[in-house]
Amino acid sequence: MTQPSTRNEGEVAPADGTSDIVKMSDVRFRWPGPRSFSLAINDFILPARERVLLTGPSGAGKSTFLSLLCGIVAPESGHLEVLGTDTAKLSNAARDHFRAEHFGIIFQMFNLLPYGSIIDNVLLPLNFTAKRRERASQKGSIEEEALRLLASLGLETEDLHGMSTASLSVGQQQRVAAARALIGRPEIIVADEPTSSLDRDRQDAFLDLLFAEATEAGAFVIMVSHEETLGSHFDRVLRLEDIAVATRSAAA
Amino acid sequence: MIVPRLALQSLLNRALTASLTVLAIAFSVMLLLGVEKVRTGARQSFADTISGTDLIVGARNGGIQLLLYSVFRIGNATNNITWKSLEDIAKHPDVAWVVPLSLGDSHHGFRVLGTTPDYFKHYKYRHGRPITFAQGEPFDDLFDAVIGADVAQALEYKAGDPIIVAHGTGSISFVEHEDKPFRVSGILEKTGTPIDRTVHVSLKAIEAIHVDWKQGIPMLGETVSAEDVRAMSLKPTAVTAALIGLKSKIATFRLQRMINEYPEEPLSAIIPGLTLQELWQLVGTAETALSVVSAMVVATALLGMVTMILTTLNERRREMAILRSVGARPATILGLLATEAGLLTLAGVILGAILLYAALAVLQPYVDRAYGLHLSINPPTYREWITLGAIVLAGFLAGLIPAARAYRQSLADGMMVRT
Numbered sequence: 001m002t003q004p005s006t007r008n009e010g011e012v013a014p015a016d017g018t019s020d021i022v023k024m025s026d027v028r029f030r031w032p033g034p035r036s037f038s039l040a041i042n043d044f045i046l047p048a049r050e051r052v053l054l055t056g057p058s059g060a061g062k063s064t065f066l067s068l069l070c071g072i073v074a075p076e077s078g079h080l081e082v083l084g085t086d087t088a089k090l091s092n093a094a095r096d097h098f099r100a101e102h103f104g105i106i107f108q109m110f111n112l113l114p115y116g117s118i119i120d121n122v123l124l125p126l127n128f129t130a131k132r133r134e135r136a137s138q139k140g141s142i143e144e145e146a147l148r149l150l151a152s153l154g155l156e157t158e159d160l161h162g163m164s165t166a167s168l169s170v171g172q173q174q175r176v177a178a179a180r181a182l183i184g185r186p187e188i189i190v191a192d193e194p195t196s197s198l199d200r201d202r203q204d205a206f207l208d209l210l211f212a213e214a215t216e217a218g219a220f221v222i223m224v225s226h227e228e229t230l231g232s233h234f235d236r237v238l239r240l241e242d243i244a245v246a247t248r249s250a251a252a
Numbered sequence: 253m254i255v256p257r258l259a260l261q262s263l264l265n266r267a268l269t270a271s272l273t274v275l276a277i278a279f280s281v282m283l284l285l286g287v288e289k290v291r292t293g294a295r296q297s298f299a300d301t302i303s304g305t306d307l308i309v310g311a312r313n314g315g316i317q318l319l320l321y322s323v324f325r326i327g328n329a330t331n332n333i334t335w336k337s338l339e340d341i342a343k344h345p346d347v348a349w350v351v352p353l354s355l356g357d358s359h360h361g362f363r364v365l366g367t368t369p370d371y372f373k374h375y376k377y378r379h380g381r382p383i384t385f386a387q388g389e390p391f392d393d394l395f396d397a398v399i400g401a402d403v404a405q406a407l408e409y410k411a412g413d414p415i416i417v418a419h420g421t422g423s424i425s426f427v428e429h430e431d432k433p434f435r436v437s438g439i440l441e442k443t444g445t446p447i448d449r450t451v452h453v454s455l456k457a458i459e460a461i462h463v464d465w466k467q468g469i470p471m472l473g474e475t476v477s478a479e480d481v482r483a484m485s486l487k488p489t490a491v492t493a494a495l496i497g498l499k500s501k502i503a504t505f506r507l508q509r510m511i512n513e514y515p516e517e518p519l520s521a522i523i524p525g526l527t528l529q530e531l532w533q534l535v536g537t538a539e540t541a542l543s544v545v546s547a548m549v550v551a552t553a554l555l556g557m558v559t560m561i562l563t564t565l566n567e568r569r570r571e572m573a574i575l576r577s578v579g580a581r582p583a584t585i586l587g588l589l590a591t592e593a594g595l596l597t598l599a600g601v602i603l604g605a606i607l608l609y610a611a612l613a614v615l616q617p618y619v620d621r622a623y624g625l626h627l628s629i630n631p632p633t634y635r636e637w638i639t640l641g642a643i644v645l646a647g648f649l650a651g652l653i654p655a656a657r658a659y660r661q662s663l664a665d666g667m668m669v670r671t
Contacts, residue, residue, distance in 0.1 A: 031664070032663075032664060070577070072576055072577070092581070092582075093581055093583075096576075096579050096580065096581040097579060099577075099579050100578060100579020100580075101579070103577075103579075105577040105578070107573070107574070107577070110570050111574065112574070113258075113261075113262075113571055113574060113575075114265055114571065115258075115261040115262050115264065115265035116258075116261045120261070124574075124575075124578045125578040125579060127254035127578075128254070128578055128579030128580060129579060180578070
């Protein structure tokens with residue numbers, strides 16, 4: 001993985017291919033409010049340079065796991081290290097900034113803001129992190145970079161001109177989401193069932209394009225899916241049940 | 253800044269609901285400002301109507317009533333004052349001038365005021381401006397009349413035209429002084445005061461048209477022709493009221509007390525400015541009520557906006573999750589929604605102000621004609637700027653209600669959005 005030279009000292013340890021991307025130990029998390037869903041991860045390590053597919057049935061805690069990983073929520077206790085930074089110890093604002101800088105996230109569907117242009121949507125993360133903006137503008141303007149990414153993900157510029165995000169097909173929307181996740185070369189791409197609304201052929205095509213771009217950008221991909229058949233695309237397939245214990249309180 | 257841009261794009265994306273909300277706020281702001289404009293316009297109009305008169309003397313009844321009928325031609329006098337009393341007052345060493353006023357007749361709904369030529373010399377309006385003539389000159393002949401600008405315009409009179417005065421003050425009168433026609437001797441410049449809607453004749457003319465009348469009705473078989481009347485002594489016995497100018501303002505209260513305690517006849521003297529203040533105190537409650545109602549309308553419009561934003565929150569949960577995923581802090585979500593509310597309110601306030609000024613420009617001549625109320629088109633006053641600023645601030649703060657909800661939602665949702 002190429003290491004951006006602009007990184008602050010102590011913020012992130014080098015992920016040079018030998019160190020681990022994610023380390024979790026004794027992580028405990030419980031959703032506030034009436035949901036009463038909790039997740040416990042005793043020991044989990046993701047080595048660098050791997051494409052990982054995380055599977056698990058619905059309700060196993062996949063979304064909670066991703067929320068913890070991306071720092072949208074913080075664990076109640078335990079050690080959660082991402083790229084060498086203990087994100088559990090960061091302030092909420094710092095964790096949000098950490099996510100903006102190091103993560104590209106693709107959701108299952110409805111990935112795009114209903115307003116703003118397609119390019120606006122791709123450029124969205126750059127509004128929250130100066131470093132990614134800087135990296136995105138290394139080869140030209142950020143708009144050019146957005147168009148380049150869209151084109152390499154199979155969305156031609158002419159097709160997009162003047163189109164609203166709502167008029168895109170689901171497959172097209174997922175590619176725009178992938179471009180948004182990839183722009184500015186974040187280290188980790190997290191995809192939450194990004195292909196579940198695509199048919200098999202389109203799933204394969206989408207994943208091929210995503211991996212090609214991720215490899216080019218030097219990004220690590222972790223994808224969550226309930227479809228284990230996608231495993232052939234990945235270096236490693238993990239089952240969430242083997243990693244984490246989900247508990248749904250009856251008191252809910 | 254990402255937040256204002258996102259807020260603007262988000263509002264443009266919901267252009268219809270957003271513009272309806274803006275329109276509701278705009279109308280409420282227009283109402284609020286309009287009430288304020290009419291209020292200040294009315295006060296200004298009243299305050300501008302009389303200037304340079306130190307005391308007004310009339311029969312003893314309410315001071316406000318005296319002011320209303322003698323200066324504003326609103327309502328009628330219940331009693332007259334005798335000419336003799338007026339002569340006594342005029343003799344007082346502090347008195348510089350006395351202008352008698354005699355009311356009670358009309359011409360096509362316009363009041364007829366009997367007075368002396370001194371009226372045109374001493375009556376002042378709007379910070380001491382004198383009455384000026386657009387055409388002709390003050391009445392000279394017994395049957396000369398000087399008409400206000402609105403009278404001339406409404407009835408299309410020019411100097412030299414004949415007019416017939418009717419008895420009583422209604423716009424349709426069944427008893428007319430048709431045997432004694434008048435001639436328009438002069439037309440006054442527009443003043444923006446009740447003078448514009450007044451027909452001025454000499455005091456003697458008022459006496460002349462009533463010589464063959466007794467107690468408000470013509471005496472049968474005793475008509476006196478216009479020619480014969482000229483030969484008669486037309487010294488008035490009573491007038492409705494009188495305007496008094498003093499040599500020194502210091503004497504005002506002394507003379508007022510003296511008139512109020514005049515032994516021969518129950519009289520009352522008022523200081524126009526002070527009585528106007530009493531009038532404002534009287535109508536102040538109504539004004540406040542009107543302002544409160546329009547403020548409530550603004551509050552209702554803002555409430556509508558909050559409701560609009562709240563109802564869309566659920567469908568916008570995914571949008572918030574997307575923003576969180578790219579690194580937006582929950583505080584950014586809060587700011588986004590509050591900014592949307594602020595922008596909606598700002599747009600409403602601006603549109604409301606534009607609508608108000610457009611309405612003023614269109615309605616001003618009509619209101620002036622129909623109500624004698626001159627609504628000046630001025631830029632917003634300091635007080636109005638404060639009001640407008642407060643509305644925008646209130647809108648922004650009201651936006652914090654849905655914003656706080658979105659904040660909590662986005663914290664609780666994490667990456668799990670189920671819509």
